[in-house]
Amino acid sequence: MIADDEYTSSDLNLQTQHRMLILGNKIYLENIAKDSGVRFGTSGARGLVSDMTDRVCWAYTTAFLQEVMPGAKRVVLGHDLRPSSPAIVQACATSIQAQGMDTIYAGALPTPALAFYALQEQIPAIMVTGSHIPFDRNGIKFYTDEGEISKDHEAAITQAIIPDADVYSSAMELLPVAAPLDVYRERYRKFFPEGFLRGMRIGVYEHSSVARDFLTDLLRQFGAVVVSLGRTNSFVPIDTEAVSEEDQALGREWAKVHRLDALLSTDGDADRPLIGDETGRWLRGDVVGLLCAQYLNAHTVVTPVSSTTAIERRGVFAHVMRTKIGSPYVISAMQTAITAEKGGVVGFEANGGFLVGNTFERNGRILESLPTRDAVLPILALLALARERSVPLSALSASLPQRFTASDRIKEFPTERSQALIANLSSSHQAIIAVLGNSYGNVVGQDETDGLRLTFASSQIIHLRPSGNAPELRCYAETDSEEQARELVRMVLERVRAAS
Template identity: 25%
Template sequence: MKVFGSSGTRGVVGEEFTPEFVSRVAAAAAATWDAERVALGRDTRTSGRTFADAAAAGITAAGVDVERLGVVPTPSLVRYCEVEAVPGVMITASHNPPEFNGVKLVGDDGIELPVGRLEAVEERLLSEGTTTVAWDRIGASRRIADANDDYVREMLDTVDRDAVADAGLTVALDPGHGAGALTSPEFFRELGCDVVTVNAQPDGHFPGRDPEPVEKNLADLKRLVAAADADVGIAHDGDADRAVFVDETGDYVEGDASLAALSAHHLGEGDTTVAAVNVSQRLVDVCEAAGANLELTPIGSTNIITRIKELWREGESVPVAGEGNGGVFFPDYRLVRDGAFIAAKFLELLAERDASVSEVVAPYEDYTNVRENLAYETDAQLNAMLEAAAAYAEAADAEPDTKDGYRLDYGDAWVLVRPSGTEPKVRVYAESADPERAATLAREAREALAAAKSGVEA
């Protein structure tokens, strides 16, 4: 049994994801850390309080005190863990639909646990040993009221407030009813922006849109940009560790394009950046132009974090890293994906260039991305699709990269097939400068997988 995927552990509430499971995960983490106290936060999901209570029960039953931060963005919890030198548990399913919830684990260095430490927690969780202490050693619980205030204040001290304020930007903000609704509106106003909002009421039912900030979910934000004549639209996911953008015309900006623009601004000769195996050609081109190195990992923030820490130990400079889903790291600030900080760095770029969003991302819009998902209900369906992916890759006129799934590079285009680390889906990615080429590669891979799945009963 594998508990932790590419970004913590997640599941459908009431099915595989239960209070008992969360309590056990939290207790195993607390016992593995050998900590005296643990910070605990959650996003806005309707199940969040229940699972935070379960996590608190597991932590205190393991003899560890718990400090309850309430509803916070993941980067707010991460900041608290670093400053207070305590590990943390975040109850969130990030971008997943409302029926999901999950757990992310953060070390006392303020960094989500790397692969090796997650494996230690998983081993403890799956062992027969107990993590419960005697009645007179049960941990205490207390509430922390100002974590979000401190998080916003620190970001304001880190960003070039004068440059952003002088640019006179109007920001249309869509926190998607998630935890960022409690912090991002204030943050951008304090930066000197005029801020208009949509879906900015914390609500775990997510009535305005699903938590994932993909184009199909951002119609309200696009309309708001147009209605307010905003300079930029910014959207977060459920725990506000991602930021995606809409330009001044109301057009969606591909996450790969914004990642490339930010990377081009921050990478220099000899620097290294880290991305996942679904990396866009845009970032490859940026690295070549800058004389920077590109390191690839399996998909997921955990894997990127692990590789960045390895590169640090080797003395490498990693000023920026991330994936094309809006999850960008600025490791010199903090090794966390932080939606508000990502957006602030993008605003700095607009201010420094004295340019519009469309002008800033224009050099990185030459390639077309296609992403498709195939859901499965049983392990048999998953195995059939993965066997089909292996056969498809073996027959292709390209050498497969099997670091995470099967990536086929054709020079002018690439396609990647891999199982999701957070949902019961197999994902197909394709990219090319020719839209038809990208669509064809994605369709051919998808058809091979769909045919295999159709031969297996649910």
């Protein structure tokens, strides 16, 4: 909780309102977004750290509280381990106080832990995190008392007009409380059997993940022997959709040297898992999601167009719904499915982040819903599934239809440039041949749900889209061969670079 100052938050709010009546100064969020470059992407408002000034962060927080949660009494606030996050937290806390609301400061913790606590307490939440994006960037995620904000909420925030208080940050003392992390831990202790990981030797690639200590402690509570690996105080932008060659090599080396049964990690704010089998091979996020959905005996799966077609080919889900990339789209479709009473509804993305729309029961144990990306559930679910089947982790993915996906990106590729490329490729088959070549056969399917996803007669799939979080062009590929998928991504990006 924040320490009391010489004035109360209500006094500050009255003083601010009085000043506005006199001066009439206002801030237009559209101007803030345009001038700073801090905008909503696929997950939260994000931008360069140098552009996320106290004024910008204060303004976004104030607009959220004013437009989306004006009647709130309390707001829970947390952050990841980026060195830029504490300063942004101060600006957010200043805004919360100025609105006459109490701040529950959760400290550094996983994004899904903050979101789950907010749902339990039925209060809004603000998470300062840039997730997996590069070190020089950061972001703010906003949650209502019902979960992630929608695209309509984002529009309302962006169009907001707020009073300018001329006070954007202060050195208020923020003392973290343990409750949010405790409630999150209990979610898994209630659902997974006691000691189900006994006899397993698990490596945790800690790097700069905000969940590194929490995950290690939880695995040990379930009986695992944990080997801590790769811990650093320098922020590492782990992207679970495009694992670097260095991390792939590290995984293989660690698994061999430490005789591991599994290798686990997350991205920076722990809403995306990174799971390696006993050989140190990292599993694709959509494969992780598919297996987690199977473990829960889900009825309906919601996932973006970029996820593997093995989901449909597996034939175990009554409904598969495809969306644009980004958790807001997945959540919206999940809500539609829940309203239509389509049974147990889950969602996941190609990055592995897993969302639970309903309360699930398995072997008499209850899992409460959490309709925001989570890394810990799929990690524990895959370990539990392997133990139940008495097989190594590698056997889980081997049991699925053998469709292989790969992805990578071109960094510092402006969004406008990506959009122009996609418009050109969408225009004709000749444009596709000119840029991508003619070794795939005819196009038998063209999906423009999000970017451009082309299915060829050869059964190869190429999907290009601009990132919603950074100036990057992402490429996804799917084929019947793992090596071919990686080579296809490499070749496509190489041809795009040459054509640009």
